Amino acid sequence: MMNIPARAPVCKVKVFVCFLVCTCVTMTFLQWTHVWMLRAEITEIKHRFRPRDTQDSAMCCACCGVSGYDGFSERKTPKGNRDKRDVTELKKQRQKRNTEHHMFLHLVPVSSQSCNDRDTTVLSWAVGQSRGNALQVSGDTVTVVTEGTYFIYSQVLYKHNTLVMGHVITKNLKGAESKLMKCLKSTPSNDSQSPPNTCYTAGIHFLESGSTLQLSIPRRSAELILTAHATFMGILNI
Numbered sequence: 001m002m003n004i005p006a007r008a009p010v011c012k013v014k015v016f017v018c019f020l021v022c023t024c025v026t027m028t029f030l031q032w033t034h035v036w037m038l039r040a041e042i043t044e045i046k047h048r049f050r051p052r053d054t055q056d057s058a059m060c061c062a063c064c065g066v067s068g069y070d071g072f073s074e075r076k077t078p079k080g081n082r083d084k085r086d087v088t089e090l091k092k093q094r095q096k097r098n099t100e101h102h103m104f105l106h107l108v109p110v111s112s113q114s115c116n117d118r119d120t121t122v123l124s125w126a127v128g129q130s131r132g133n134a135l136q137v138s139g140d141t142v143t144v145v146t147e148g149t150y151f152i153y154s155q156v157l158y159k160h161n162t163l164v165m166g167h168v169i170t171k172n173l174k175g176a177e178s179k180l181m182k183c184l185k186s187t188p189s190n191d192s193q194s195p196p197n198t199c200y201t202a203g204i205h206f207l208e209s210g211s212t213l214q215l216s217i218p219r220r221s222a223e224l225i226l227t228a229h230a231t232f233m234g235i236l237n238i
Contacts, residue, residue, distance in 0.1 A: 103132030104236040105142065108228040113140075114220045121222040123156075123215055128228060135235055140214055142235065147209040150235050152181065153202035154215055157230035160223040162187060166199055168218060169233075173211040180205050180213070196225060204238070 107125035114121050122140045134146035144150075158165040166184035170177055183201035207213075215233055217224070224231060 102237060103134040103146070104234065105130045105135040105137065106234040107137060107142070107232060109224075109226040109231045112217075112222070112224055112226065114222075115216075116220060118216075119218065119220050121217040121219060121224070123217075123224075123226075123231070123233075125233065128232070132237075134237055142213040142233075144207045144209055144211045144213070146237070147207060148237050149204060149206050151202065151204050151238050152213075152233075152235050153200070154181070154183070154233040155198060155200040155231060156183070156215075156217065157196050157198045157225040157227075158185065158187070158217075158223065159196045159225055160187070160219070162219070165197060165222070166218070168216055169201075170214050170216065171205075171207070171211050172214070173208055198230070207235075 105127065106129040108128040110124045110126045112121050112123050124140045125137050125142070127137060132146075134144070134148070136143045136145060152169065154167065154169060156167045164184055164186055166182065168179055168183075169181040171180050181201050181203050183199040185197045185199035187197050213235070
C-alpha cells in the first residue's frame, strides 16, 4: 500500500517529459518546414527574375566553383562600354549640328567691272574662308542654298574723288529684287587728291533658299582698293 503513492508522481513526470519532447519535436518540424518553404520561394524568385543567359552562366560558374552572382555582375562591363559609346555618338552629333549651324562664307575681292546700263560697279569675289555648303559664290553673286537667318557684313575702301561714296547689297529672289543694306560715306571735296575712305555696314536678315546676293557701287567706274584686308564681304548663319 505504501508503493502506490510513490508511483503516481513518477508516472506524471514521464507523461510531462513525453509531452515536452513531443512539443519540441513538433516545433522543430514546423520551423524546419517553414525554413524549407522560404528556401523554395527564394530559389523560385531567383530563377524567375534572373535573365536566361545569366542562368546558364551561373550554372557554368557553379561547375567551376564561382558564384552565379559574380558572373552576373561581370555583365555590367559591356553596358558601361555601351554607355561610353552612346556618349561619344552624342558628342559627335552635337559637334556636327554645331558645324552645320555655324556655316559662313568670307569673300575677298578679285576684280570690279562697270555696268553702264545700270550705272553701277559690281565686284567679283573669291572665297577667303568658308564652312559648310549653305552658301556658294560664283563671280559677283552669292547663292543661298540653305535658308535661315544670316549675319551679313561688308566693307569697301574707296579712293574715288566724289562727295559721297557707298555700296548696296541687293537680294534677288525669283526675279524680285530688294535692297538689304546700304552704306554711304562722305569724302572731302576741297582736295583733288582725296584720301581713301572706308565704308562698313552689317545687319541680320532671313535669306530664302535660292536667293542671290550682290554687292554693287551705284557709280560707273568707281575707283576702289581691292585688297583682302580693305574690301571684303561675309555671311554667317546664326
